[in-house]
Amino acid sequence: xxxxxxLSEEGLVRLLxxxxxxxxHPDFGRYASELDAARLRRMxxxxxxxxxxxxxxxxxxxxGELGLWVQAVGQEAxxxxxxxxxxxxxxxxxxxxxxxVAHTRGVDLPEILRIFRGLQHGAWDPAAHGFHLYTLVxxxxxxxxxxxxxxxxxxxxxxxxxxTDGAVVCYFGDGATSQGDVNEALTFxxxxxxxxxxxxxxxxxxxxESTTRQSRVPLAQRGAGFGVPSVRVDGNDVIASYAVTQxxxxxxxxxxxxxxxxxxxxxxxxxxxxDDPTRYRSHADEAYWAERDPIARLETYLRGIGELSDEAVxxxxxEAKELGRxxxxxxxxxxxxxxxxxxxxxxxxPHATVAAERAWFSRYERSFADQGAHA
Amino acid sequence: MPTFETFHMPDAGExxxxxxxxxxxxxVGDTVEVNQPLxxxxxxxxxxxxxxxxxxxxxxxxVAEGDTVDVGAPIAxxxxxxxxxxxxxxxxxxxxxxxxxxxxxxxxAEAEAAAPAASSPAPVEEASGAVxxxxxxxxxxxxxxPRKEGALExxxxxxxxxxxxxxxxxxxxxxxxxxxxxxxxVTPSGPGGLVTREDVEQAAxxxxxxxxxxxxxxxxxxxxxxxxxxxGRSTRVxxxxxxxxxxxxxxxxxxxxxxxxxxxxxxxxxxxxLVKRLKVDRDFSDVRVTPLLIVAKALLLAVRRHPEIxxxxxxxxxxxxxxxxxxxxxxxxxxxxxxxxxxKDAHRLPLHELALELGELTALARENRTPPAALSGGTISxxxxxxxGIDTGTPILNPxxxxxxxxxxxxxxxxxxxGEIKIRWVTQLALSFDHRLVDGELGARxxxxxxxxxxxxxQGLVWG
Numbered sequence: 001x002x003x004x005x006x007l008s009e010e011g012l013v014r015l016l017x018x019x020x021x022x023x024x025h026p027d028f029g030r031y032a033s034e035l036d037a038a039r040l041r042r043m044x045x046x047x048x049x050x051x052x053x054x055x056x057x058x059x060x061x062x063x064g065e066l067g068l069w070v071q072a073v074g075q076e077a078x079x080x081x082x083x084x085x086x087x088x089x090x091x092x093x094x095x096x097x098x099x100x101v102a103h104t105r106g107v108d109l110p111e112i113l114r115i116f117r118g119l120q121h122g123a124w125d126p127a128a129h130g131f132h133l134y135t136l137v138x139x140x141x142x143x144x145x146x147x148x149x150x151x152x153x154x155x156x157x158x159x160x161x162x163x164t165d166g167a168v169v170c171y172f173g174d175g176a177t178s179q180g181d182v183n184e185a186l187t188f189x190x191x192x193x194x195x196x197x198x199x200x201x202x203x204x205x206x207x208x209e210s211t212t213r214q215s216r217v218p219l220a221q222r223g224a225g226f227g228v229p230s231v232r233v234d235g236n237d238v239i240a241s242y243a244v245t246q247x248x249x250x251x252x253x254x255x256x257x258x259x260x261x262x263x264x265x266x267x268x269x270x271x272x273x274x275d276d277p278t279r280y281r282s283h284a285d286e287a288y289w290a291e292r293d294p295i296a297r298l299e300t301y302l303r304g305i306g307e308l309s310d311e312a313v314x315x316x317x318x319e320a321k322e323l324g325r326x327x328x329x330x331x332x333x334x335x336x337x338x339x340x341x342x343x344x345x346x347x348x349x350p351h352a353t354v355a356a357e358r359a360w361f362s363r364y365e366r367s368f369a370d371q372g373a374h375a
Numbered sequence: 376m377p378t379f380e381t382f383h384m385p386d387a388g389e390x391x392x393x394x395x396x397x398x399x400x401x402x403v404g405d406t407v408e409v410n411q412p413l414x415x416x417x418x419x420x421x422x423x424x425x426x427x428x429x430x431x432x433x434x435x436x437x438v439a440e441g442d443t444v445d446v447g448a449p450i451a452x453x454x455x456x457x458x459x460x461x462x463x464x465x466x467x468x469x470x471x472x473x474x475x476x477x478x479x480x481x482x483x484a485e486a487e488a489a490a491p492a493a494s495s496p497a498p499v500e501e502a503s504g505a506v507x508x509x510x511x512x513x514x515x516x517x518x519x520x521p522r523k524e525g526a527l528e529x530x531x532x533x534x535x536x537x538x539x540x541x542x543x544x545x546x547x548x549x550x551x552x553x554x555x556x557x558x559x560x561v562t563p564s565g566p567g568g569l570v571t572r573e574d575v576e577q578a579a580x581x582x583x584x585x586x587x588x589x590x591x592x593x594x595x596x597x598x599x600x601x602x603x604x605x606x607g608r609s610t611r612v613x614x615x616x617x618x619x620x621x622x623x624x625x626x627x628x629x630x631x632x633x634x635x636x637x638x639x640x641x642x643x644x645x646x647x648x649l650v651k652r653l654k655v656d657r658d659f660s661d662v663r664v665t666p667l668l669i670v671a672k673a674l675l676l677a678v679r680r681h682p683e684i685x686x687x688x689x690x691x692x693x694x695x696x697x698x699x700x701x702x703x704x705x706x707x708x709x710x711x712x713x714x715x716x717x718x719k720d721a722h723r724l725p726l727h728e729l730a731l732e733l734g735e736l737t738a739l740a741r742e743n744r745t746p747p748a749a750l751s752g753g754t755i756s757x758x759x760x761x762x763x764g765i766d767t768g769t770p771i772l773n774p775x776x777x778x779x780x781x782x783x784x785x786x787x788x789x790x791x792x793x794g795e796i797k798i799r800w801v802t803q804l805a806l807s808f809d810h811r812l813v814d815g816e817l818g819a820r821x822x823x824x825x826x827x828x829x830x831x832x833x834q835g836l837v838w839g
Contacts, residue, residue, distance in 0.1 A: 067389065275421070
């Protein structure tokens with residue numbers, strides 16, 4: 001572990017050590033005070049279930065049931081911790097690895113796989129969950145999120161001191177911070193005091209490119225240049241991730257402007273199922289981070305204070321297994337949608353060209369002998 | 376009854392077409408469960424472990440370790456209901472038919488029959504029937520969806536046709552014709568259903584078997600646009616353009632003009648000295664001075680002394696056509712093939728201008744920009760085989776010409792010079808001529824003159 005640069009521990013907020021000891025922090029400790037044992041158990045449970053789902057999805061891809069899968073293994077604390085700090089008046093713009101956040105927003109996990117089976121571009125109602133569709137273009141949604149946040153301010157949904165006050169949380173990775181879009185979004189958000197929390201999960205790799213090849217300084221330091229208050233948190237510490245997000249959301253909802261959070265974590269899996277991380281990182285590195293597993297440390301802590309029983313662990317395991325089975329069955333039961341549905345959401349209003357193309361395509365489809373049999 | 380499922384090679388990356396089977400983690404007869412390691416494969420991207428897709432018993436491993444398997448091909452079969460009731464009787468084998476006693480299996484017999492079902496070969500045979508569950512039997516084989524018969528009016532031509540016009544640019548249509556590909560059968564990949572050049576080439580490739588590599592790692596550009604024959608053991612390339620014209624010209628020339636070739640070995644040390652001197656001459660600083668330039672000049676001088684060699688045989692008119700000009704052809708190997716562009720009125724050119732023209736001719740040929748006019752109207756030619764390290768050859772006449780000079784490699788060799796053995800620059804010259812109009816003596820004199828000038832360029836002054 002380096003002492004400087006984007007992979008150092010410089011300025012990390014940590015409230016739970018990797019060996020399971022509870023720590024305090026002068027500024028952020030109080031934001032975790034509302035986390036009682038029941039809340040922490042819930043977080044542990046969510047992380048466990050999300051990881052099981054993640055592994056099931058990986059298997060399904062390897063069995064040819066999914067075109068692609070994007071694992072979030074290792075990033076559960078950053079996602080579940082920040083997700084638990086959200087309330088219904090907030091709105092999330094995820095990128096494509098935020099399965100944990102999706103879970104906290106009430107998205108039924110197997111539904112996510114519609115995207116990765118190539119059936120739908122989006123698989124949930126963003127308005128119903130306060131959770132936008134996944135964006136696959138790196139960093140593109142940072143601008144959408146900023147615009148949405150600016151609109152929320154204009155709609156009077158910020159700074160009233162009411163429960164209706166909300167903020168946008170935009171999730172992206174370390175690689176996205178190198179994109180123009182993200183830098184433009186930070187600029188706009190800063191000068192407009194947009195109620196938005198930029199949540200960077202620094203998982204140390206932009207596919208295969210180390211964060212050290214993208215920045216000389218910890219990513220959180222970039223916020224200063226935009227005039228955006230920033231904080232760097234141990235992304236494998238679910239308590240600290242919750243605490244800094246709680247602070248950031250309160251700041252943004254109050255109308256004080258944007259915040260940048262860098263959650264320093266580690267992508268324990270591959271970038272996607274198409275990737276082979278052994279080509280660009282060492283087993284020693286993987287072993288180092290395996291010791292810092294976000295789920296294990298919370299489990300150690302909860303067991304240490306007598307708040308996690310064997311029965312609870314067993315129940316969670318059974319639930320995870322059941323989710324795996326349900327995921328498998330759900331995915332295998334999905335039929336292929338009519339190909340013509342791809343014309344459905346190109347425009348919100350009827351459109352002559354699209355209608356003509358749709359008609360041509362239907363005619364073309366009908367020319368095949370096995371029409372209808374391919375579902 | 377046992378229920379079978381087939382597992383097909385998945386695309387473990389994005390858009391992979393095949394994978395190598397590295398290690399099977401299970402064996403036939405093994406009881407397996409969902410997500411236990413099944414097989415390790417290696418793709419173009421990575422080493423990947425495939426988890427087992429079902430709970431059940433492995434009944435068949437369809438590919439061996441080390442095999443390269445197409446994505447979509449079946450690789451393993453499972454009995455996902457090994458405890459299920461086996462089929463009791465087989466038609467025609469009902470033992471009770473003769474005796475009049477119908478045998479009914481006892482519960483013990485049933486259990487016995489069910490237990491070994493997994494490892495016995497019987498279910499495997501069953502699996503070859505059309506009773507696979509889940510995955511269709513045809514998956515991975517037929518990728519193209521069949522079209523309805525008569526559902527579409529043909530657009531023209533044989534083969535699979537569609538009811539909308541094929542979109543393709545004219546050169547692509549021509550390419551399809553050349554490659555023998557029916558364009559209406561090509562799957563378009565371009566924007567708006569446009570058939571692209573790549574689509575046609577792909578279709579042509581798909582049509583023919585892959586050729587065997589003659590030697591591993593060989594690049595064989597001459598095989599381009601060919602198709603394989605003989606089960607991939609050979610490739611047949613349609614004869615086109617330059618190759619076709621070369622062949623026609625060679626056949627016409629070789630079988631109409633009786634060729635005779637004479638040879639001469641010459642000490643060209645003086646030519647090499649001259650080349651060296653001209654290279655540093657300010658007047659020649661804008662041109663490339665090579666021994667070819669001197670041999671061209673020497674041939675022009677020889678033609679001047681023996682103009683009757685610069686002629687052609689007009690078979691139809693039964694006349695010999697003597698040319699009062701020399702269009703000097705230089706055989707050139709170009710990206711298109713062998714071409715013989717000529718320098719017009721080369722007999723009038725002073726050495727510097729000749730060098731300029733020669734340089735331009737060579738440059739154009741190398742860049743594949745030789746103008747058609749430069750390829751016709753030649754009267755006599757030179758083929759410069761020396762740069763290939765060849766001493767000389769027996770060149771075939773460019774059709775319509777009566778002589779061609781081959782200029783071989785110039786080497787340092789022991790040579791008797793002024794009564795002593797010295798190391799001298801030596802080359803071989805060969806002159807092929809049309810014996811119908813050029814007698815041996817004339818041919819010999821022309822070649823000797825060329826050799827004379829090469830040995831002593833000053834002779835050019837005397838004859839010039």
